[in-house]
Amino acid sequence: MPAKKTKTVMTTSSGSKSKNTTMAALAYVLFFIPLLTESKNDPFVKFHVKQSLVLLIVSIGWSLCSRFFAYLPVIGWIVGGLVGTVISILLLILWIKGLMNALNGKQEELPVIGKYASQFNF
Numbered sequence: 001m002p003a004k005k006t007k008t009v010m011t012t013s014s015g016s017k018s019k020n021t022t023m024a025a026l027a028y029v030l031f032f033i034p035l036l037t038e039s040k041n042d043p044f045v046k047f048h049v050k051q052s053l054v055l056l057i058v059s060i061g062w063s064l065c066s067r068f069f070a071y072l073p074v075i076g077w078i079v080g081g082l083v084g085t086v087i088s089i090l091l092l093i094l095w096i097k098g099l100m101n102a103l104n105g106k107q108e109e110l111p112v113i114g115k116y117a118s119q120f121n122f
Contacts, residue, residue: 024048024102028095031056035122048102050117051110055098058113059091 023039024047031052039045062084070080094110101108109115 020044021103021105025099027052028055028099028102040122044105044107046122047107047117048098049122050120051098051114053120054113054117055091055094055110062087062091 020039020042021044023034023037023042023045027034027045027049028051031049034040034045034049066080066084066087069076069084072079094113098110109117
């Protein structure tokens with residue numbers, strides 16, 4: 001039976017927690033903005049910047065693949081249309097989950113793609 005991952009909740013003073021969660025949530029809108037501020041050294045903000053960067057890379061990669069499949073006859077309609085819509089909705093759900101985790105002060109990996117975020121070093 002695999003070990004269950006623990007959730008980390010930030011426990012700082014209310015002012016800095018509010019600022020950190022705001023910057024972490026902003027990472028899901030424009031991932032590079034928190035890197036330009038003093039919050040770039042905060043591990044909580046960095047975690048969410050990395051998660052959003054992986055989500056952005058996967059979204060762009062899927063968008064390019066979907067466009068490629070759209071040019072193929074028959075299978076393109078299935079992959080580009082039906083499967084593409086389902087995957088796009090799943091990516092949107094991951095984005096919302098990451099944003100809600102950041103706003104709630106949780107440092108929780110996104111399902112499926114979150115494990116790749118730790119490979120980024122900035």
